[in-house]
Amino acid sequence: MNRSIRGALLWEPEMEPLPRPTIFEFHGVYMTNYFTENWDNIQSFEARPSDIVIATFPKAGTTWVSYILDLLYFEDVCPERIASIPIHERVPFLEISAPFHHKGKDLADQLPTTPRLIKTHLPIQFLPKSFWEHNCRIIYVGRNAKDSAVSYFHFGRMNFIQPDPLNWSTFLQDFKEDKIVFGSWYDHVNGWWEKKQTYSNIHYMFYEDLTEDTGREIDKLCSFLGLSPSAEKKERVATGAKFDNMKQDKMANYSTVEVMDHKVSPFMRKGKVGDWKNHFTVAQNEEFDEDYKKKMKNPTLKFRTEI
Numbered sequence: 001m002n003r004s005i006r007g008a009l010l011w012e013p014e015m016e017p018l019p020r021p022t023i024f025e026f027h028g029v030y031m032t033n034y035f036t037e038n039w040d041n042i043q044s045f046e047a048r049p050s051d052i053v054i055a056t057f058p059k060a061g062t063t064w065v066s067y068i069l070d071l072l073y074f075e076d077v078c079p080e081r082i083a084s085i086p087i088h089e090r091v092p093f094l095e096i097s098a099p100f101h102h103k104g105k106d107l108a109d110q111l112p113t114t115p116r117l118i119k120t121h122l123p124i125q126f127l128p129k130s131f132w133e134h135n136c137r138i139i140y141v142g143r144n145a146k147d148s149a150v151s152y153f154h155f156g157r158m159n160f161i162q163p164d165p166l167n168w169s170t171f172l173q174d175f176k177e178d179k180i181v182f183g184s185w186y187d188h189v190n191g192w193w194e195k196k197q198t199y200s201n202i203h204y205m206f207y208e209d210l211t212e213d214t215g216r217e218i219d220k221l222c223s224f225l226g227l228s229p230s231a232e233k234k235e236r237v238a239t240g241a242k243f244d245n246m247k248q249d250k251m252a253n254y255s256t257v258e259v260m261d262h263k264v265s266p267f268m269r270k271g272k273v274g275d276w277k278n279h280f281t282v283a284q285n286e287e288f289d290e291d292y293k294k295k296m297k298n299p300t301l302k303f304r305t306e307i
C-alpha cells in the first residue's frame with residue numbers, strides 16, 4: 001500500500017476490490033463496523049467549547065454546509081488550507097474508521113483551527129457527551145426523505161465502504177425499514193428536532209431552504225454563529241459554494257477518495273430538490289407517503305419535497 005502526501009492510504013487499481021461491509025444492529029441502530037470500530041474513543045472524544053458540530057443524516061447537504069462554514073471562517077486567514085486540503089480533512093467525519101481513511105477522531109484531535117468544524121452522522125443519542133458538557137454549537141441539516149433516499153442509493157453504488165444497495169426498490173424498502181447505515185431517517189431528523197426545543201445551541205436548517213435562497217441561509221448561519229462578514233464576503237461564499245463550483249473543486253468533490261468510483265455515480269451528483277420524481281414509481285410514492293404519515297407525528301417538523 002502507498003501513502004499520499006498527507007499520509008492517507010492509497011488504493012491502487014491493481015489491488016483487490018474492497019469487500020462491501022455488512023450491516024448489523026448496534027445499540028438499536030443499523031451500522032457497519034466502519035462506524036463502530038473506534039466507538040469507545042469516539043464516545044470519549046474531548047470537545048472544546050469553540051467546536052462546531054455539523055450533524056446530518058447522510059446525504060442531507062453536509063459537504064455543502066461544511067464548505068460554507070469553512071469559507072466563512074478560514075478563507076481569509078488560511079486560503080492555502082482551502083486550496084490544498086480535501087474538505088473531509090478540513091472538516092473531519094468524527095466516527096469514521098475505515099480502510100483508506102484516517103480515523104475521523106484522530107483528524108479532529110489534530111485539527112489546527114479554531115473553531116474546529118466537525119462532521120457527524122450520529123443520531124442524537126450517540127453524540128459524545130463532551131459536546132453537550134461544553135455547550136458546543138451544533139448545526140443540523142435536514143433534507144426531505146425522498147431525495148435523501150435517492151441520493152443515499154446512488155452513494156451506496158459508488159462508495160465501496162457502504163453496503164451494496166443492490167437496486168432501487170430493494171434500497172427503498174431498506175430505507176423504510178431503517179436497515180441502512182445510521183438507521184432510521186425518521187428517528188434521526190426527529191431526534192435532533194426535539195433536542196432543539198431544550199438545547200438552544202442547535203441551528204436546524206434544511207437543504208431545500210439552502211437551495212431556494214443560499215444568501216438568506218448564510219445570513220441565518222452567521223447570526224447563529226455571531227459572525228458579521230461583509231456583503232462582499234457573503235456573496236463570495238455563496239458563489240464559491242454553488243454546486244457547479246464545488247463539483248469542479250478537487251478539494252470538495254471527493255475525487256481524492258480512493259474508495260469512491262465517480263464513474264459509477266459522482267459524489268456531486270445532481271444537487272437538486274425533487275430528483276426523487278425521476279426514481280419513485282407512482283406505487284412506490286403512494287406507499288412511501290402512507291408510511292411517512294404514520295412515522296412523522298410531529299406537526300412542527302415539515303420537509304418540502306419540491307420548491
Ligand code: PPS
Binds near residue numbers: 056241272
Ligand atoms: S455525505 O456523504 O452524507 O456527507 O453527503 P452530503 O454532503 O450530506 O450530501 C451529498 C448531497 O448533497 C449534494 N450537494 C449539493 N447540492 C447543492 N449544492 C451544493 N453546493 C452541494 N454540495 C453537495 C450532493 O450533490 C448530494 O446530493 P445528490 O442529490 O446526490 O446530488
